[in-house]
Amino acid sequence: MSGILNLILWLPVVGMIGVLVTPKGKDQLVRYISLGATALTFIVTILLYLRFDESNPNVQQVFQVPWIEQFHINYALGIDGISLPMILLTGLLFFICILSSWTITKSVKAYFALLLMLESSVFGVFMSLDFFLFYVYWEVMLLPMFFLIGIWGGENREYAAVKFFLYTFFGSIVMLVGIIALYYATGKGPDSFSILALQGGHFTDMTVNVFGTDFSFEKLFFWSMFLGFAIKVPIFPFHTWLPHAHVQAPTAVSVILAGVLLKMGTYGFLRIAFPIFPSAAVEYSTAIAILGVISVIYGAFCAMAQNDVKKLVAYSSVSHMGFVMMGLAAMTIQGMNGAVLQMFNHGTSTAMMFLMIGVIYERSHHRWIVRPDGTKGYGGIAAHLPRYTVVFIIGMFASLGLPGLSGFISEALIFLGIYQRFTTITVIAVLGLLIGAAYLLWMYKRMFFGEPSDEVKSYSDMNAREVFYMVPLCIAVIVFGVYPAPILNIMKSSVGQLVELMAQFQ
C-alpha cells in the first residue's frame, strides 16, 4: 500500500477547498493557493517518477480499499509505464495552466476551483484500476469542463459546452452498459470490476442477444467501449465536437483539453478496450488504422482551410491523434511505443501552440489569420515580437515533426511500427505529415511575415510570467526530441507486455 497516488489525487481537491473558503475579493490569494496546490502536485508526480521501477511491467504503487462491498467495487489506484507519462504530463500542464490563467478576472474563485477539480478527476482517470471508479472519474471530469467552457468561453460558449457534454456523455453511457455487462459476464466475483483482472481476453467465446439477434459478446462490447473512447480521442467521424469546444474554451481549458483530455481516449484503448477484448481489437485493427489515417488526412485538410488560428490548431489535434490511433492499431512494439510517446509529445507541443495563441489573443482579442471579410488579421508579428516568435517557432516545429524536436521521434516510431502491418496506410499517412507541414508553415507565413499593421505594432512582447511558463515546455520539446529515452524507458516494459498480449491473438 502506498499513499503517494492518493496524495497526487487529493492535493488538488485540498487546493480546491482552500480556494472555496477564501474570503470574497481576495482574488490574488486564490491564484496563489491554486498555484501552490498545482506546484506541489507536480512535485509529487516527479517524486512518483523517481520511485517508479522501470523494469517492472505491472502496476505499481497500488492502493486499494473496498468501496461498495456488495458489488465488489474498490477504490483501487495504481500506475504503470503507460499511465505514468500521462500523470507527469497532467501535473506539468495544470501547473502551467494556472500560471496562464493569471489574467482571468471573471468569477476567479469558481474558475480556479473548477480547474483544480478537473485536475483531480483527470488524475483519477489515469490512476483508477477499478472500472467503476474509472467511470466515475471519467464522468466527473465533464462537470468542470462544462462550466469552464460555458462560463469563461468565447461568444458561442454555451452551444459548445452543451455539445461537448452531450457527445462525451453519449459515448460513456454506452460504455457503461459494457462495464455492467462485463461485471455479470465474470460472474459478479470479487474481481469483476478490476480492470487488470478483466484483461487477457476472457470473453472470446460468449454471445449476447440484443435486438433479437445474437452477437459476439467480445465484439459488441468492444464497439461499445470503442465508441466511448473514440469520441474522446476524437477519431473521425466523432470529432465534430472538438473544434467547437476548442474555439470557445478559454486558453487554459483548451490546453487541458488538447493536452490531457484527448489522451484519456487513447489511454482508454491501451488500458481497457485492447487488453480486455484483444481478439476483437486484433480483428478490427485494420478498421481502426483506416479511421486513424482518415483522421490524419481529413484533420490536416480541415486545418488548412481554417482562418481562425485556434480552430486550425484544434483540427491539427484531430490529425495528430490519428497518428496515435494508427500506432495503436499497428500492435507492434515500435507502433505502441510510438503511440504512447506521441501522446506525451502531442501533449507538450499542442499545449505550447494553444498557450501561444492565448498569449496573442490577450493582446489582440481576435484570432483571425484572415478575417471573415477578407482583410488581414495578424501579420508581421515576427518583426515586432521577437520573443513570441522564437517560442512559437519551437512549438510549431515540434508540432510539425521536425527532426530534433519531440514530434519527429514519436511519429517516426509510429511509422516504423505500422509499416510492418499496413503498408498502404503508411504511405497515405506520410502524406498527412506533408499536409501538416504545409498548413503550419502557411499559417506561419501569414501570421508572422510581412509588414506589421498598426494593430500588431501595438502588441507588447511576452512578459516574464508568460516566458516563465513556456520555458518548461520548450525544454521538454527540445530535450525529448534529442533524447527521448527517459520517457521511452518508463513505458517500455509495460507497452512490451501489452504487445505480447495482443500478439497471442493475432
Added chain:
Amino acid sequence: MKLALLANISFYIPELIAILTMCSLLFFEAAYSDEERKRTFVYIVGLIGLAVCMIMLVANLGTEPKSLFAKAVVIDNFSTSMKMIMVLGTLGTFYISYKSNDIYESLKSEYLVMAVGVLVGGMLLASANNMLTLYLGVETLSILSYVMTSMKRKDSLSTEAGMKYALYGGITAGVMLFGISHLYGIFGSIHFAEIAAAIPALEGAKLTAAIVAFLLFFVGLGYKVAAFPFHMWSPDVYQGSPIPVTAFFSIVPKLAGIAAIVRVSTTLFGGDSSMSLTWIAFLKVTAIMTMTVGNISALNQESVKRMLAFSSIGHVGMLLMGVIVMNEMGTNAILYYALIYMFMTLTAFLVTCLVSNRYGSDKMVYFRGLVNEHPLMAISFTIILFSLAGVPPFGGFIAKFNIISAAIDSKLYTISFIAAINSVIALYYYLRLAKTMILDPSDGKDQLRGASFVSHLVVAGLTIPVILLGIFWGKIYHLYSFAKLYIDS
C-alpha cells in the same frame, strides 16, 4: 377469527396514524378562527402526525412479513420501505405548499388534508394483495387527486387540468374495474395468490380472455403511474396543478403505483407460463415507450414544471425496467431509485416554486442567471439536474446504474441500451436548464421572495443526501437487500 382480524390492526398502525392525522387536520382546520395562526398550527399538526407515522413505519421494518385482514393487505419490508419514501415525500411537499403562492391566498391549509388522504390511498395501494384493495387504493388516490389538481381555483389551466384528470381517471378506473370483474369471472377469486395459482392451468379461450382482462386491469395502474400510452393526462395536469401538488403527484401516486405493479407482476406472473411471458413482453414495450416518449417530449418544453412532468414520465420508464427484471435485484434497485428520485423531485420543485412565486410563472427564462442572486439554490438545482440525468458522482447515477445492472443481470441487453440512449436524450433538456441557470447572464432580477434562510437550509438538506447516496451508497443498498417482497400462498 374476528379477534384475529382485530389483532392484525397492530401491524396497521402507520396507516391508522395517517388517517388519524387527516381527521385531526380537518378538525383543527375548522376549530381555529385566526387564519394565520391556524395555518402554522395545522402545519405543525401535519408534521407531527406524519413524523409519528414515519416512526411507526420504521418500527414495522424489522417484523416478519405477513398478510392482514383475510389476506387483503400485505405488510412486508418492501411495502414498508416504499411507504417510508412516500411519507418523506409528502413531508417535503408540505414545506413546498407552505411556501407556494399558488395555493396560499385562496386556500390556507386544505392542501395538507388532501395530501395525507392521498398518502393513505398510496399506502393502501403499496400493500394491496387483492384486486379490490388495489382498486380501493387507486380510487382513494385518484378522487382526492382530482380536487388537488384544481386547487388554484381562479386559474383556468388548473380547472381544466382537474376536469381532464377526473374524466381520464373515471374512464380508466371503469376500464380497470371491467378487467377485474372479468378476472373474477375467470378465476373465481380476487386474491393475487389464488389467481397466480390458477394461471398456469389456463388454456384456449380462457387464456385469451384472461390476457385481455389483465391488460384492461393494467390500464388503471398504467394511468396512475403515467405509463405510455396512458400518460396523456399527465403533462396538462402537472402544468395546471399548483406546484406543491405537482411535486406531490410526481412522488406519491407514482411510487404507490410502481409498488403495486411490482407486487402484481411478482405475485401473479412470477412463473414462466405463457401468461407471464405476455405480461412481461407488454411491460417491456410499455417501459421502452414510456421512457422514450417522456424524454423526447421533454426536449423543447419552456415551462419547467411541464419539463419535469415529462422527465418524470421518463423516470417511470426506468422504474418499469426494474419491474421487468422480476427479481430481488430489481426491487432493490427500484427502492433505491425511488428514494433518490424523491429527494431530487422535491429539490427541483422547491426551487421552481420559489422562482415561480417571484415571477408568477415557471417559464425557463425566469431561471436565467439564478446563480448570481442565489448561488446555493442554483448550484443545488444544477446538482439535482445532473443527478436526474445520471451523471456521477450523484445519487441519480447510482440509481440508474442499479436498474441497468439488474436488467443486464437478467440478460435484458436491448432495453439496457435503449435506457442508456434515453439518458443522453434526457441530459439535453436537463443541461438546457442548468445552462440557463448558471451560464446565462441574469437580467438584474430581485431576490426571490420566500427564499429565506430556512429555504436555503431545506434545499441544501435535500441535495446533500443526493450527493452522499451517490458516493456512499453501499450501506443503504445493503439495508434494502432485506426488503424482500412477501408472497403469501
